[in-house]
Amino acid sequence: MFKFLKQVGDYAQETVQAARYIGQGLSVTFDHMRRRPVTVQYPYEKLIPSERFRGRIHFEFDKCIACEVCVRVCPINLPVVDWEFDKSSKKKKLNHYSIDFGVCIFCGNCVEYCPTNCLSMTEEYELSTYDRHELNYDSVALGRLPYKVTDDPMVTPLREFAYLPKGEHEPHDLPANAMRAGKRPEEIVEQMQQN
Numbered sequence: 001m002f003k004f005l006k007q008v009g010d011y012a013q014e015t016v017q018a019a020r021y022i023g024q025g026l027s028v029t030f031d032h033m034r035r036r037p038v039t040v041q042y043p044y045e046k047l048i049p050s051e052r053f054r055g056r057i058h059f060e061f062d063k064c065i066a067c068e069v070c071v072r073v074c075p076i077n078l079p080v081v082d083w084e085f086d087k088s089s090k091k092k093k094l095n096h097y098s099i100d101f102g103v104c105i106f107c108g109n110c111v112e113y114c115p116t117n118c119l120s121m122t123e124e125y126e127l128s129t130y131d132r133h134e135l136n137y138d139s140v141a142l143g144r145l146p147y148k149v150t151d152d153p154m155v156t157p158l159r160e161f162a163y164l165p166k167g168e169h170e171p172h173d174l175p176a177n178a179m180r181a182g183k184r185p186e187e188i189v190e191q192m193q194q195n
């Protein structure tokens, strides 16, 4: 008898717990029912990447001194720096530079530590290919600057959540002069200089 009562008690406890989980799940569903859809019609519409977005790396061949710092700070020693020693100038001469974006984890270490700032991260994120070997960018491919979403006449740029005015969830039909919530970095610097 005691065993039977314990089983009934456990069953009732589990039923209450299951009902609570269902209630929690449905509360999320009902919460979304009163929101407007925020679908982005890619590729006709694209979100503007954030200011510190870490996209495909840009490389300036003429600024590189072949020091290989980027290789040493890279967690996977990825950049390939092909150089030879030029006896006349007694300096390293860069022949070739490449980064394989099929392997890169976009941590930005190489960009951070390069002493001549010849590496920078762009807002390019569309890197899909049918063959991953095509992602091994040589110095020419790395030297290309991407087309900005805001400059592309074929694309309608949309602001992502962080750049929408306070209380706004819908980036479509937003006036261009609508200020985003919070201050821009340069405004914060200006405010700090005034104080």
Ligand code: SF4
Pocket: 063, 064, 065, 066, 067, 068, 069, 070, 071, 081, 113, 114, 115, 116, 117, 118, 119
């Ligand atoms: S750290 Fe910069 S300068 Fe040095 S090899 Fe790498 S890209 Fe070139």
Ligand code: SF4
Pocket: 070, 073, 074, 075, 076, 077, 078, 079, 099, 103, 104, 105, 106, 107, 108, 109, 110, 111
């Ligand atoms: S972003 Fe990171 S993983 Fe990619 S090449 Fe630079 S250091 Fe290496």
